[in-house]
Amino acid sequence: MSNTITISDEQLEIQLLLEAIFRKYGYDFRNYAFAHTKRRLENRRANEGLRSFSEMQHRVIREEPFFNKVLLDLSINVTEMFRDPWFYQKVRDTVIPHLKTYPFIKVWHAGCSSGQEVYSMGILLEEEGVKDRVQIYATDFNERILEKAKLGIYPMDLVREYTVNYQKSGGVGSFSDYYTADYDNVAMNSSLKDKVLFSPHNLVTDGVFGEMNIIFCRNVLIYFNRELQNRVLQLFCDSLCAGGFLCLGSKESLRFSDVADKFEVVSEREKIYRKKRTL
CATH class of the missing domain: 3.40.50.150 (Vaccinia Virus protein VP39)
Structure with missing residues (x-):
């Protein structure tokens, strides 16, 4: 029996989505903290009315304007003047x-x-x-x-x-x-x-x-x-x-x-x- 890695379908879908983003556009989010990445992707999925991250992957690959939305979602934009x-x-x-x-x-x-x-x-x-x-x-x-x-x-x-x-x-x-x-x-x-x-x-x-x-x-x-x-x-x-x-x-x-x-x-x-x- 071969060794297998236990992973949920949703986690696998997210990993494949991030791999697709890297291969298609060159942006590498594969080693970002998973909980943070999932939360931001979930917000985009809900806003777009998509049923799964696989559907999101399909659109990311074929629709660059949609990818630009996802890129903005994954960007870290929390800042302020003289923060702390x-x-x-x-x-x-x-x-x-x-x-x-x-x-x-x-x-x-x-x-x-x-x-x-x-x-x-x-x-x-x-x-x-x-x-x-x-x-x-x-x-x-x-x-x-x-x-x-x-x-x-x-x-x-x-x-x-x-x-x-x-x-x-x-x-x-x-x-x-x-x-x-x-x-x-x-x-x-x-x-x-x-x-x-x-x-x-x-x-x-x-x-x-x-x-x-x-x-x-x-x-x-x-x-x-x-x-x-x-x-x-x-x-x-x-x-x-x-x-x-x-x-x-x-x-x-x-x-x-x-x-x-x-x-x-x-x-x-x-x-x-x-x-x-x-x-």
Whole structure:
């Protein structure tokens, strides 16, 4: 009798759907956390009135506009300006003094989504007087979301929350100085984009991204399974210069990862780590 793997029909259908997406379009969600992926796919299936994930697979393969809907569903788009203000306060107080010692600073926002954290860091760097010697790389695999990030236009009804976050993060000016209001939206100042290069990059399938002084990838790894987390963390390790900083989300950690011994902890609460100079 041959060995068999016990798997539900629904789980198999989802695996085949993700395999089809990878083979047809090149986007690899096969090692995303299963519960998260299933929940997002279930929402799309219900909204479209489909009876099974097999029906969804059929449409994904044959209808690219439908695939684009699914791609947006699977993208990680939860973000805000100065999210977790205490994190930015810690960066300002602890990390920036080190970065100021470099003649040129390379920053990578990996999985930048619609760009709020990119502009947050741009404001911080401007207030700390180092923006003129910084190059910021903002990347995401979803090019539609990346276009939104480039525009830097956000709903007016979020500004009050963003302003409070900015103030709590140690902002030294007025948040309103960094945007222009226009009816229902605000547009971030174009000066905040001067040092930003928005570029497509897929953490799952693409390789090392330059030699960075600091990498931000906050609240992305929680959507990956352990194998993919380790692969991406190794990518970050390889993309950092010696002494470079890695900033993760509040529910993420290097503890128990394959690269834990290659970093020292700068702040466990804020999940800020520094690559050791000698490995």
